[in-house]
Amino acid sequence: MQLIKKYILNFLGRSGSYVFGATIFARLFSFIASLVALKLIDNTELGVVLFAYNIIVFLIPISGFGLHQSLIRYGALLKLKKEKNGLFIYVLKKGILASLIIITLIICASFFIKFKFEGTQLYVIVLSFIILPSFIFEVIRAQFRLQHNNKFFAYTEFSNSTILLLSVFVLSYFFKEIGYTIALLITPLITSFLFIKKLNIDFSSQFKIPFKTTSFWKYGFFTSLSNVVTQLLFVIDILLIGYLQEDAEMITNYRYISLIPFSLLFLPRVFIATDFVAFTEKIYDKVYIYNYVKSYMLFFFLISILIILVSYFFSETILTILDDSFIPFADTFFILMLGIVGIYIFRGLYGNLLSSIGKAEINYYIASVALVLNLISNYYLIPKYGIKGAAITTSILMWFTGVISMIWFWYLYKKMLLKKLG
Template sequence: MNLIRSYISSFLSRKGSYVFLATAFARILSFIASWLALKLIPNKELGVVLFAYNIITFLIPISGFGLHQSLIRYGALIKTTEEKNSLFLYVLKKGLLASLVLVLIIISVSYFIDFKFENTFTYIIILSFIILPSFLYNIIRNQFRLQHDNQTYAYIDAVHSVIFLLSVFTLSYFFQEIGYAIALIVPPLLTSILFIKKLNIDFSSKIKLSITNFSFWKYGFFASLSNVLTQLLFVIDILLIGYILEDTELVTNYRYISLIPFSLLFLPRLFIATDFVTFTENIFDKKYTLNYIKSYMLFFFIISSFILLFSFLFAKQILTILDPNFTIYVDTFLILMVGITGIYIFRGIFGNLLSSIGKAHVNYYIASLALVINIIANFFLIPLYGIKGAAITSAILMWLTGIGSLIWFKILYKKIK
């Protein structure tokens, strides 16, 4: 139990409680904003905006060609404040330029696509520009993390959430669907403007860093691609259920049944967000790293045990809250709950440790293989078991990708001197 107490104490000392509260606050306000949009905008028009936004959402992780990912990893390894600030300026300049190139590519490619829904191209043009402020927003947050200022990092998320809610309500009320599209761009832009001065960076600094080489760009690009593929893994089931079973009701059922399991994945993410800079700074201290791994895995093994026990005891009651008709899918729900514990115990820590030692491309390879297996397995299991087949595939892959991350980290970490 000493390991658990020490782990939680360290998490709290790094202002992890602020990150937790900001995350919970953001989820609540995001839900309210989504509900307001649904009330203020006709479903048909809102659906077109959301369709276009879902396309852009997949591309946001590769904004700046992933340089925000490089910033947080390489920034944790360099020592002086001047070097960290110079790295931020390099990423700011190159990343915004790369993001603009990405926006132009999106608009150019979309021009030649015959979208099924009217005005989709218009909304893609508008929403593609969210890539620029989103990149700026991410690097500002990461810079505060590099300064070990998780409290301000949490405040940024909270301010972003408030601006998002106000923007959605105001712009959707006056300008309907166009207003909603613009409201998605406003929060990262305004939040970035409010907080960039608080970084106290000398923007005239011109220190040249040797780390900003090909490896620096490669790391960020593969780390971002890995995030894109991971997102795709969570939605591919829904796409394949609709394609194979041709039943929109089953698509809806699976989406809501998986809502709670997938929402619970925020917990390891917020711990990693709080701790990533610290354990990356100490990644070459093998004693420290091993102790952190033991503490993390023990903590999330206990959390996973409680979650599974609660789920198996009250699965029907949980699903009844969503919809009484969902109780026939108890098995599907429990399978997904078992699956997420694989991410809790293994993938959450070892995927990020691979990134910490500069092997983000390994995460990309693991996610790519998982995506292929997911598609093949679902074509066999969904016709046999319906949406339970999709849940079985996802649960198995959550564990396999986690164990795969563990194996690769163990192999690669031994080679570090």
């Protein structure tokens, strides 16, 4: 218990309570925003918007070709504030151009895809513009973390979710599914505008990155690809349900049944977001890393037991919060909760540790293998078991990717330490 106590105290010492509180509010507001959309918009129309949105969601991590990911890892290795700020300017300028290129490619590609649901192409085109403000928003948040200013990092999360809730309510009420689409688009744009000045960056300063440019871009690219494929592992269920069952209402059902399990992924993300810069700065300190891993895994093992017990005994009660019509899918809900535990104990930790040692490509390879397995499994299980089949596939792969990440990290980390000593 001393390990857990020390782990929590260190987390709080890095303003983790602010990140935790803001994330709780963000998930709550996002959840309420989803409920508002569900109540104000016809299920079938909402299903079409969600189908298009999920196409864009899995591309958002590649915004800016992943340079915001390079900013976090390489920025943590820089010592001077001037250097960190210079790297921010470089990433912002290059990333905006890269994001515009990605948006153009998505729009062009949409004209060559035959969508099953009417209106999908229009929503894909409109929602593709989320990529630019989302990139700017993530770069700003990354810079706050590099400044060890987790309070403002937390404020960005809280503000973004508040703006999302208000805009979804107002715009969905007056403009239905079109309003909901616009709300998703403008939220990161408004939040970015509010916080960029808080960084106190001199944009006229000159800076040359002290790293190999190819290595810098390669790291961000592979990290973004890994995040895209990982995101696709969550999104692919929605896409395949729509493709194999051709029922927009089933898309909505699965989207909302998975809402609570996927929302619970915020907890490991909170700890990792708070600690990533700290353990990257100390990545060569073997004792520190070993103690961090032991503390993290013990803490989330205990949390996982609690989550499993609650979801097992109260699945139907929890689903009634969404709508009584979701009660028949209680088994699907519990299966997804079992999968979340694999992320809690393994994947959330070791995936980020692999990135911390500069091995982002390993995350990409693991996620790519999982994606292939996902497609194969879902093509068999969805026609046979419906959305429960999608849940079974997702849960198994959550455990698979976590355990494989752990094995690869320890192998590469020990190899890295031996190389440093040699």
